[in-house]
Amino acid sequence: MKNAVVVGHGMVGHRFVEALRARDTASEWKVTVLCEEALPAYDRVGLSSYVGAWDHRELALAGNDYLDDTGDLGNTAVDLRIGVRAEHIDRATKTVTTSTGETVDYDALVFATGSYPFVPPITGHDRPECFVYRTLDDLDRIRTCADAAGPGAVGVVVGGGLLGLEAANALQKMGMSPHVVEFAPRLMPLQVDEGGGALLARLVTDLGLTVHTGVGTSSITENADGAGLSVELSDGSVIDAALLVFSAGVRPQDRLARDCGLELGERGGILVDVGCRTVDPDVYAIGECAAVEGTSYGLVAPGYSTAEVVADRLLGGAAEFPGADLSTKLKLMGVDVASFGDAMALTPGALEVVFSDAPKGTYAKLVVSDDAKTLLGGILVGDAAAYSMLRPLVGRQLPGDPASLISPAAEEVGIGALPDDAEICSCNGVSKGAICNAIAEGAGDLASVKSCTNAGTTCGGCLPSIKALLAASGVVMSKALCEHFGQSRAELFEIVRATNTRTFSSLIVKYGKGTGCDICKPVVASILASTSSDHILDGEQASLQDTNDHFLANIQKNGTYSVVPRMPGGECTAEQLIVIGEVARDFGLYTKVTGGQRIDMFGARVEQLPAIWKRLVDAGMESGQAYGKSLRTVKSCVGSSWCRYGVQDSVGMAVDLENRYRGLRSPHKIKFGVSGCARECAEARSKDVGVIATEGGWNLYVGGNGGQSPKHARLLASNLDDATLVSYIDRYLMFYVRTADRLQRTAPWLDALDGGLEHLKAVVCEDSLGIGAELEADMDRHVAGYKDEWAGVLEDEEKLGRFVSFVNVPEAIDPTIAFDESGERKVPVLMGMPSSERMCTSE
Secondary structure (H helix, E strand, C coil), rough: CCEEEECCHHHHHHHHHHHHHHHHHCCCCEEEEEECCCCCCCCCHHHHHHHHHHHHHHECCEEEEEEEECEEEECCCCEEEEEECEEEEEECCCCCEEEECEECCCCCEECCCEEECCCCCCCCCCCCCEEEEEHHHHHHHHHHHHHHHHHEEEEEECCCCCHHHHHHHHHHHHHCEEEECCCCCCCCCCCCHHHHHHHHHHHHHHHCCCCECCCCEEEEEEEECCCEEEEECCCCCEEECCEEEEEEEEEEEEEEEHHHHCEECCCEEHHHHHCECCCCCCCECCCHHHEEECHHHHHHHHHHHHHHHHHHHHHHCCCCCCCCCCCEEEEEECEEEEEECCCCCCCCCEEEEEEECCCCEEEEEECCCCCCCCEEEEECCCCCCCHHHHHCCCEEEEECHHHHHHHHCCCCCCCCCCCCCCEEECCCCHHHHHHHHHHHCCCCCCHHHHHHHCCCCCCCCHHHHHHHHHHHHCCCCCCCCCCEEEECHHHHHHHHHHHCCCCCHHHHHHHHHCCCCCCCCHHHHHHHHHHHCCCCCHHHHHHHHCCCHCCHHHHCCCCCCCCCCCCCCHCCCCHHHHHHHHHHHCCCCCEEEECCCCEEEEEECHHHHHHHHHHHHHHHCEEECCCCCEEEEEEECCHHCCCCCCCCCCHHHHHHHHHHHHHECCCCEEEEECCCCCCCCCCHHHEEEEEEEEEEEEEEEEEEEECCCCCCCCEEEEEEEEHHHHHHHHHHHHHHHHHHCCCHHHHHHHHHHHHHHHHHHHHCCCCCCCCCHHHHHHHHHHHHHHHHHHHHHHHHHHHHCCCCCCCCCCCCCCCCCCCEECCCCCCEEEECCCCCCCCCCCC
């Protein structure tokens, strides 16, 4: 049996081992892998996700099945040596000497050494507060320094490319205030143009970054108080910081190859041909350390291609490097950015079609041939939803006018418009035809397609296209909530209800697998809240909640919270208004009347929330639950009590309805409207539940909503008396809570419901399923068990202890929170955010 020695065990080295093992059916090769790091291969692309969880297991690559759970060898075909590096290579004797002093023979040697971060030779670059951003160990060291500096300390990132912005995001997650210094005139200069870069800078500035473009870093010295750094920029400005992270590019890790006499590329990297072979026929190079015909590639997709080529060559094949797709799609701090093909329009005669919508924060550019028929490339910033359809069209004839593909009124190009050879997964080189063939041969769900083709197993950007291909092939998609629960949300609801399960841990042990995720935990938390009167911060329930529910308030753009007391039907006494005013004055809060007829108070720090709530609760008010997936408001006009056109008491009905359904946890937020006549001043037909007065009673409308995709509610029943109206709403809401999908509002739920409105009428009005009394009883139990969530915190010392900015220093105030009160209204100030920016918050 021949031995292949792999030097390096990053993502590409791991991919090579997987590819060789999968193809070597005759067991021609055994593999020795020298892994210098203390951990086997992990997802370096997702490095920033390590911050917060600080669990390296979350980044472990799937397919490391040549190790068992204890880290010992699970397959003798692979000898993975953790923490062992190659020190010397003797090509004459075909041996590698390791850091342990051992000599390993090879028949084939594969360099997978990757790259190392470039650190500019700036004065002070070697200070202990200076770091690079490359490995888990790097992040652990940065974390130690950030923790020592304390919350709000400034961190500087040198480099505003892909990795630089990822590093800035990581610093922000650690509680720091990041500054990004980029020598080019814009961020991500290799991926986006001037227009896209300008929007990107504005968007990340709004999210708390301070951006310095068109300047370099001149020197790094100890600052005056000796407790940090003074970073001097080329324009003469100085940034006082606690630490600095270099992210100014990478260089191929080619030292070992140079030392053993292998030829290097002009700009570094181990020179290889299209078969990824060096001048020595027994030595190969893959990934970032390879210079394929003189060019090194820093993305994972071409690295994977080189790994596949060498695996094929070792087994007698003649595979060649197919070229590199340098397309990029990622989410930086929540901002979508995509670049593909000839994004900079370098092709002679290329034309550019651009749509920029600054208010919406989107920028889209297509680069087309001089006859506007062939797509050459493009850039998407702010909204990259079109990427998965546009990228496979690069080099192909467009299905229509290029402007129609990216304009605000664009019609979506269907997956059927792509030819079979169009590449769907660029990371793994998987075509539409390959995916369709896998589906035709029995791959009936996403997991099966990923397993058969490797599509979607790296960055995941192609998953929407794979799902579309499954749907187009007539495959019924799994309704599994997530990888941890094979059941749908509706099925889990029935399990919880039938078994009286009261904790997430017991539910997942009996009916799921693993430890859960950010999808299933909030869903189960909502189901548990919908089926009992327990406080959402009781016991392990607290750890399941989303950010807003975690603190019973809406987090705003600068980390403060808004407080919205309930005002049933829009009613509020004079005494309560006075208390709201006094609270806003005493705590320095900005106040605004919402679209739901309530008063919102902005700018509260987390540790101030209980004190604010106490004063409101003492005045007879309670939580308005503006933070929850629950009933928000019941909007009303003044109705027959005051209005000469009113035919029913709309205020009284609105107050009764809000007091009945307050606190009801549901798959998504719920809004009501009650109008006292057909003039519809309460806009009831744009609500999940709309009630409009008639001479004979009330008309009930359901399934409406405003927002980005407004939908008119539809008439469910007419001329109802008060009691029948309430019973129908009880049934409708509980049927929705039981059967809707995760985060599904009533409008799409009704659209997706088998039988649609007619079926809903049968269930609610005719009790066709025989569950009407059961649904009403469930609602009665909710009403009887309702308790104000703010009051529940005020009565519990343990819950009160959660409301601090810093757990380890509970008395500390977050120093990063600031406001600008120089204008007409108080607004939050973010690092680098111009004072003219204004928040937009609505109910």
